[in-house]
Amino acid sequence: MRRRHIRIAYDVLDKKVANEAKYVYMALLRFRSGNSKNIKVSIAKLSEVTGLKGRQLTKHINTLIKYKVISRYQNKHNDGNYGCNTYSILCNEEYFSEIPWEIASNKELSKWSMIGYCIMKRFIDIDKEDFTCYLSKDQLATYLQCSINQVDKIKRNLKGAGLIDFDRNSNKVVLIYELALVGQLNSNLDHIKQVVRDKNKAIENESYQVII
Amino acid sequence: MRVIKLLFKDTKSIITTSIEEIASSCERNPTEFEIMRALREMERDKEIMIIFFSNRI
Numbered sequence: 315m316r317r318r319h320i321r322i323a324y325d326v327l328d329k330k331v332a333n334e335a336k337y338v339y340m341a342l343l344r345f346r347s348g349n350s351k352n353i354k355v356s357i358a359k360l361s362e363v364t365g366l367k368g369r370q371l372t373k374h375i376n377t378l379i380k381y382k383v384i385s386r387y388q389n390k391h392n393d394g395n396y397g398c399n400t401y402s403i404l405c406n407e408e409y410f411s412e413i414p415w416e417i418a419s420n421k422e423l424s425k426w427s428m429i430g431y432c433i434m435k436r437f438i439d440i441d442k443e444d445f446t447c448y449l450s451k452d453q454l455a456t457y458l459q460c461s462i463n464q465v466d467k468i469k470r471n472l473k474g475a476g477l478i479d480f481d482r483n484s485n486k487v488v489l490i491y492e493l494a495l496v497g498q499l500n501s502n503l504d505h506i507k508q509v510v511r512d513k514n515k516a517i518e519n520e521s522y523q524v525i526i
Numbered sequence: 527m528r529v530i531k532l533l534f535k536d537t538k539s540i541i542t543t544s545i546e547e548i549a550s551s552c553e554r555n556p557t558e559f560e561i562m563r564a565l566r567e568m569e570r571d572k573e574i575m576i577i578f579f580s581n582r583i
Contacts, residue, residue: 319557349550408527412557440559441566502556506564509551510543510574514534517541 318415320344322432325405329381333458335374337425338364339383340418340432342401354389356398365421375401411435414492422475426458430468431477433457434487443496445489528558531578532565540577 320343326336341364345355361371378384383405389397411432418428433454437447449457454465469487472478477491528545548561556564568574 318555412559440562443559443563502552502554502560503564503567505554506548506552506556506561507568509548510532510565510568513541513543513548513551514532514537514539517539 319412320415320418321407321410321412323405323407324409324411324436325407326383327411327429327432327436327457329383330459331377331381332374333426333429333460334366334370335377336429336432338366338371338374339378340413340428342384344415344418351403353401353403354398355401363419364425414495417477417491420475423477424468424471426460426464427468427471427475430454430458430465431472431489434472434478434489435492438489445493445496447487447489448485449487450485528579530565530576533575533577535572535575 320340322336322340322343326339329336338360341360342353342355344363345359346353357368357371360366361368364371366374375384375386379386383403384401385404387400387402389400391397413428413432413435417423417431420428423431434447434449437449438445451462451465454468455462458465458468460468469478469480473480477489478487479490480487529542530544531540531542533540545558545561549556549558565574565576569576
């Protein structure tokens with residue numbers, strides 16, 4: 315099964331803007347087609363997805379524009395009427411947190427919890443494959459720009475949704491949902507291996523190789 | 527872009543590619559995690575050797 319992911323740039327997570335604005339960026343990415351930098355979506359649709367009212371949404375989009383995360387262009391039809399907005403991604407997307415689609419579109423999670431999850435995902439070690447991050451409450455509070463109590467609430471929210479697991483008085487957080495997904499990945503691995511082998515063959519055919 | 531250099535042990539050839547390039551060549555849109563896992567398995571099976579990887583921050 316093809317699994318979709320949303321890629322939240324570290325550049326956005328590091329910005330000192332409201333978490334709601336980051337959440338709006340996340341919602342925008344849900345309408346992204348492939349790796350295209352342009353996203354065409356109406357305010358009404360965004361409002362439906364985020365649960366924010368038009369005015370709040372516009373405020374957060376303006377914040378994102380101010381901090382050069384996105385730019386906005388409004389389509390104008392031939393009859394003079396305005397159509398959908400087109401947003402272009404301007405931020406650096408070299409480094410990102412990959413969030414599974416089902417988590418990004420989970421309506422039970424609060425906006426803060428989503429951003430909290432992105433930050434936890436950022437600090438896992440991909441090579442270890444254990445989906446474990448070590449973040450103290452203070453660190454999480456700094457990254458989320460909120461109080462320690464709010465961090466507790468976010469962690470409880472994520473634990474209640476079955477996405478993470480943690481012990482009291484421990485910095486260790488395990489992303490159990492994604493850890494469980496690992497078992498389903500094996501079918502994809504053979505395909506990826508074949509793609510890598512094909513790249514070698516293509517180079518051989520071009521006679522562009524370094525002989526050791 | 528995360529550049530990666532692979533040595534194929536059977537043909538003794540080195541290819542320079544990136545995680546994004548491998549992902550775009552795959553039909554099923556794999557994640558970075560899946561690609562790294564596949565490469566590590568290939569390395570474990572002595573098929574390739576990862577000789578350079580520009581790590582994430």
